Each structure stands twice: as C-alpha cells, then as structure tokens.
Amino acid sequence: MSPTATPPGPHLRAGPVLTVDLGAIASNTQLFADRVAGRLMAVVKADGFGHDGVAVARTALAHGASWLGVTTLGEATALRRAGIGAPMLSWLNPVGADFEGALAGRIDIAVPSLAHLRAVAAAAAIVRRPADVHLHLDVGMARDGAEPAAWPTLCQLARAFERQDLVRVVGIMGHLGWAEDRHDPCNPIAAQSFKAAVGIARQRGLRPSLRHLAATAATLTDDRTHLDLCRVGAGIVGIDPSGTTRLRPAMTLTAPVVGVREVGPGTSVGYGHSFVTSRRTRLALLPVGYADGLPRAASGRASVQLRGRSRPVVGLVSMDQVVVDIGTDPIGTGEVATVFGPGGHGEPTVRDWARWAGTIEHEIVTGIGPRVTRRLVPAESSSAALALVASSGAGAR
Numbered sequence: 001m002s003p004t005a006t007p008p009g010p011h012l013r014a015g016p017v018l019t020v021d022l023g024a025i026a027s028n029t030q031l032f033a034d035r036v037a038g039r040l041m042a043v044v045k046a047d048g049f050g051h052d053g054v055a056v057a058r059t060a061l062a063h064g065a066s067w068l069g070v071t072t073l074g075e076a077t078a079l080r081r082a083g084i085g086a087p088m089l090s091w092l093n094p095v096g097a098d099f100e101g102a103l104a105g106r107i108d109i110a111v112p113s114l115a116h117l118r119a120v121a122a123a124a125a126i127v128r129r130p131a132d133v134h135l136h137l138d139v140g141m142a143r144d145g146a147e148p149a150a151w152p153t154l155c156q157l158a159r160a161f162e163r164q165d166l167v168r169v170v171g172i173m174g175h176l177g178w179a180e181d182r183h184d185p186c187n188p189i190a191a192q193s194f195k196a197a198v199g200i201a202r203q204r205g206l207r208p209s210l211r212h213l214a215a216t217a218a219t220l221t222d223d224r225t226h227l228d229l230c231r232v233g234a235g236i237v238g239i240d241p242s243g244t245t246r247l248r249p250a251m252t253l254t255a256p257v258v259g260v261r262e263v264g265p266g267t268s269v270g271y272g273h274s275f276v277t278s279r280r281t282r283l284a285l286l287p288v289g290y291a292d293g294l295p296r297a298a299s300g301r302a303s304v305q306l307r308g309r310s311r312p313v314v315g316l317v318s319m320d321q322v323v324v325d326i327g328t329d330p331i332g333t334g335e336v337a338t339v340f341g342p343g344g345h346g347e348p349t350v351r352d353w354a355r356w357a358g359t360i361e362h363e364i365v366t367g368i369g370p371r372v373t374r375r376l377v378p379a380e381s382s383s384a385a386l387a388l389v390a391s392s393g394a395g396a397r
C-alpha cells in the first residue's frame with residue numbers, strides 16, 4: 001500500500017480523544033435488567049453522564065431498559081428529536097418550562113409542587129390532551145420533590161385535575177439520599193415515608209401504576225426498594241456508588257504526546273513551583289487540562305499510562321495541558337497516553353482520578369470538556385475496537 005493509502009489513525013491526527021464503549025453500556029444495562037423485577041429506566045441526564053445521551057439511550061433501550069429519565073425538558077426533547085420514542089420522564093423543571101412542548105412530545109413530567117401541577121394542567125388544557133405525571137415526594141434530602149406536609153393537598157389537586165381529564169397520575173417517585181450504605185438508618189425511614197405517601201395518594205383516589213424510589217445504589221443493595229421501576233444512571237455507565245458490584249466502565253481518555261524535552265535537576269515544571277525536578281529527566285507534554293475535565297485538584301497525585309507504564313503527572317494541571325515525567329524512556333512525539341480507561345491494562349481509571357481529586361466518579365465523567373473528540377464504539381464491535389484503543393495507549397513500540 002502507498003503511504004497515502006494509510007492515513008494516520010485518529011489518535012495521530014487528533015488531540016485528546018474520549019472513546020465510549022457502548023458494549024460496556026449494553027452489558028451494564030443487561031445486569032440491571034436481570035436484577036430488577038419491574039421496569040428499568042435508564043437515566044441519561046447530563047448527556048448520558050457525559051457518555052453521549054443519545055447513544056447511551058439507544059444502547060440501553062436495546063439491552064433491557066424500557067424507560068428513559070432526564071432532568072430538563074431540553075434534554076428530553078433532544079432525545080425525541082434524535083428519533084427516540086421510548087417512554088420518557090423529565091424532572092427538575094422550572095414552573096415556567098415548556099410543558100405544552102412536553103405533552104406534544106409525549107414526555108412524562110415529574111411534579112414536585114402545586115405550582116408545577118397547575119402549570120402542567122394549564123398546558124394540558126391548551127393542547128387538549130391529559131398530561132402523564134409522576135408526583136414527586138421528597139423522602140428526606142430537602143431537595144427536589146414535595147415536602148411530606150404538602151403531599152395530601154398535591155394528591156387532592158391532582159385527583160381533581162384527573163377528573164377534568166387534564167392529568168393522569170401514572171407514577172409516584174422518591175429519591176434516596178443514603179442508599180450507598182445499605183445499613184444507613186435513614187433508608188427505612190425514607191422507605192416508610194414513601195409508602196405512607198402512596199397510601200395517601202390511593203386514599204385520594206389516585207391509582208399510579210409506577211411507584212419508583214431506587215437509583216443505582218438502592219437497586220444494587222436493596223431489592224425492597226425496586227417496586228415497579230428502578231431509575232439507574234451511574235450504574236448504566238459503569239459507576240457503582242455502593243461498591244458492591246462489578247460493572248464495566250465505558251470511558252477511555254487518551255491524549256497524544258505533543259512535545260518531549262530533556263531537563264536538568266532543579267527545573268520548575270508548570271505554574272508556580274509545585275514541582276521541581278530532582279534529577280535529569282525527560283518530560284512529555286499532553287494537550288489536555290482542566291478545561292478538558294482533568295481536575296486541577298488531582299495535581300501532585302495523578303498519573304497516566306504511556307508505553308504500558310504508569311507515569312506521574314508533574315506540576316499543576318493547567319487549563320490546556322499537563323506534563324508527565326517519563327524518566328529516561330525514549331518516548332517520542334505522537335505516542336499516545338492513556339489518561340484513564342476501564343483499568344484492564346493497568347491504566348488509571350476514572351475512580352483513580354476521582355480519588356486523586358477528592359471527588360466522585362460522576363463528577364469526572366460528566367466534566368469532560370467540549371474540545372475532546374468523541375468516539376463511540378458500537379456495542380457489537382466493542383471488544384475488537386477496544387483492543388486497538390488499548391494498544392495505541394500502550395504506545396508505538
């Protein structure tokens with residue numbers, strides 16, 4: 001083959017690349033679908049936890065999820081525009097959100113207050129079709145959801161709107177704040193509060209068919225929370241906050257070496273003097289920084305993998321770049337570092353980065369910046385394509 005017939009791989013042309021393994025999304029979804037007795041909702045808010053909301057939604061629906069969950073209506077309509085017709089629930093909307101648009105898109109709406117309920121009913125009156133709503137109870141986090149004291153009135157008004165054909169209460173939802181620890185004493189209190197709220201709803205004449213309380217952690221640790229539907233976000237993308245289950249991380253972030261230099265002892269690296277070399281060494285420059293999602297708080301602890309070995313990130317993480325100490329290794333420009341991956345080849349993981357930065361994996365995966373090129377590996381071709389990513393991360397040998 002002539003040289004022009006073999007263009008360089010994307011990793012040689014591109015800067016940082018985020019590869020999302022949809023095979024991992026598929027297998028995580030299957031694991032959850034096998035565990036739940038009722039239905040599985042894939043929560044794909046925040047662009048599928050940074051993994052590409054449309055791709056994660058499609059993959060999850062093809063592997064056992066039957067519902068999609070998002071926060072804002074903007075996210076929900078984006079999924080509809082992409083041609084996804086599955087049942088979908090949106091929560092955390094302002095009272096003035098476009099509920100008419102939601103009804104036109106057959107998007108279920110979570111209702112945490114009387115004001116929301118009235119706004120949704122008003123939209124239903126205009127578009128002349130009842131709104132499918134899920135009344136949302138705060139079971140103890142003092143966040144989204146109705147306060148228990150407001151619950152009876154909310155149910156009563158919802159029933160009145162049902163009689164006018166303006167709403168249908170199809171669901172009742174709550175969200176657990178401590179499910180990571182199966183033994184936290186607040187869990188049974190929250191479950192009890194939810195159960196009481198369902199009882200009140202029934203007393204007021206509501207007949208919701210979907211009671212839902214569990215997100216990833218509760219789904220994995222306590223079957224009693226599963227009820228009619230489980231809303232799983234983190235778990236679908238391979239994050240287990242409960243530390244009980246082996247899931248498959250889906251993200252691999254790579255970055256090419258764009259410069260190498262040899263420096264003597266006493267060289268200050270990056271801003272300030274947070275790192276000064278103690279010996280003659282070689283430094284590799286990677287064009288990825290905190291604007292791309294590498295937390296600056298990980299400075300001084302983080303490492304990446306280059307040529308199959310762990311290499312410390314030295315100096316502070318800058319907005320656009322980091323410097324890696326490669327010792328005496330003859331690593332050259334164009335070789336590709338694995339910043340993080342699933343961990344199967346000894347590379348750092350998202351969990352490592354979260355630990356180095358004093359945060360949780362969710363914040364790392366949702367924080368990858370817009371400059372990073374996205375690559376999706378289809379579920380069907382997952383293993384072969386990923387072997388390629390792994391070998392490019394190990395460097396040209």
Ligand SMILES: *Cc1c(COP(=O)(O)O)cnc(C)c1O
Binds near residue numbers: 045215217234
């Ligand atoms: C984000 C979210 C979920 C999903 O939580 P995970 O722990 O990521 O599974 C479920 N329900 C609500 C209301 C949420 O906001």
